[in-house]
Amino acid sequence: MKVLVSACLAGINCRYDGKSKLNKKIKKLLEEGKAVCVCPEELGGLSTPRLPSEIKNATGEDVLDSKAKVYNKEGADVTKSFIDGAKIVLAIAKKYKIKKAILKAESAACGLGQIYDGSFSGKLREGNGVTCAYLLKNGIKVITEKDI
Template structure:
């Protein structure tokens, strides 16, 4: 089984109430090989919701307590919800013995390698989202949907 971001399966769980449907990920779901999750919803966030970014760090800093997840006005600290969603996602992965995930690129929850930089300007920085970082710390191999060719090559799926 593969853990996948729900928005990539056409589930309208993205912050703006839409999705990021990816046909290749959706096919994994159709074949019964994928389990969709939305860490932000699992953490208690509504859909739609304001956009959030990690301020002054990345998912590693959020897990270590050195930075926060906030909205563009700086008065919507949702760090606790992002942490809860990350740990709920990890719980699902462990319960289902999942060791591979395909997550949404650049997301403050799911981003791998590059995320939005906390300025709400569209600029990006190196780092992982909160959930991606937690999964990787727990030996779950994380790919973004931008790495699907690599995923299929490495996993012969």
């Protein structure tokens, strides 16, 4: 069974700064045909490079419940792109019957357990990113690159 992985971990230059966060173990999974890579921010329609985005002092679950929003560093509301991206990622997971994901830690889309707090100061808070929260809610197990 394939595993879903954050595309930036597989070496795809899809991060806000146009770079990747290559993890050799993840790239190997992709090369061996054992992984499907996704970038929820790009799938939600955001361009690369782009301004970084963070959830404003809340969690991905709060965003999904319409209790919080995601903003880019210039204050533009990018919530819809984050929610759209999460929905497309889940559809891809279902298409491939995927039950497990390895996502990039700390991201507003992909993070698990800890995410940036919305102050764009590098400070972390408890919580999951929007896509991570959506996958968990739909029964998909999520770990991060720190767990492999």
